[in-house]
Amino acid sequence: MARRSVITDDQILDAARELFLERGIDVPTAEIARRAGVSEGSIFRRFPTKKDLFLAAMGLDGEPAWLVELDAFDGDNPRAALRHVGLTLINHFSSMLPCMMLVWSNREVKPHEVMGEQPKLMLERLITFFDRLMREGKLRFAHPEIATRAFVGAMSHYVFFEKMVGMHQLSAESYTDGLVDLFLRGLAPANVETSSKKAAQG
The missing domain is CATH 1.10.357 (Tetracycline Repressor; domain 2)
Incomplete structure (x- = not known):
């Protein structure tokens, strides 16, 4: 039985950053999910809102x-x-x-x-x-x-x-x-x- 691939937060954030910069803030999370190779639900389990995803992808979450x-x-x-x-x-x-x-x-x-x-x-x-x-x-x-x-x-x-x-x-x-x-x-x-x-x- 093949092992399921493990998707890291970094993979999601890399895909999100790329698409935010390419398409703007309004890019659908469904497209981000497709590029990252995960379900849209997987994104929201890790990042409750799209704003949370944007801040994390752009390095604006937390204190540097x-x-x-x-x-x-x-x-x-x-x-x-x-x-x-x-x-x-x-x-x-x-x-x-x-x-x-x-x-x-x-x-x-x-x-x-x-x-x-x-x-x-x-x-x-x-x-x-x-x-x-x-x-x-x-x-x-x-x-x-x-x-x-x-x-x-x-x-x-x-x-x-x-x-x-x-x-x-x-x-x-x-x-x-x-x-x-x-x-x-x-x-x-x-x-x-x-x-x-x-x-x-x-």
Whole structure:
């Protein structure tokens, strides 16, 4: 007697992602099931709603591991921490760009309803991260949400100009290093800023 093949969640999610990107959010789950080689019922036993399936297929379910790691960063080296976060954001936005374009192209869909809680959670985690660096005196105290939005926005714009406009003058590493330097100069604690000026004058 032949053994039944075991279909993994990854096989379903791969098929779902392919079809969501090919056909849009409205692609029938029956077609996803056919491509994955399972019954439609098998999909809904694993993913109760189509939204659950979409979020999982697009990597929007749950909390990314890199967000959890923010709490472990050593505040004594803000440059290394910001560089790591910056490069991680570039990778994150690069992988999420197809999903974001898919959502934005559907006028009948409200992005905040489709994207789930992950974008909001990401911003909140990063605000907490910047706030911690400021309270520890590693960065000058400023509005942590404004600093966070500026940093995140700069990283998302790098991806936009690379992927959508085709600008490739700066590598992700060079861009991130330059932006981190800009941030650290602008948000340097007063004692660090004074020392830097004296060194430059001397």
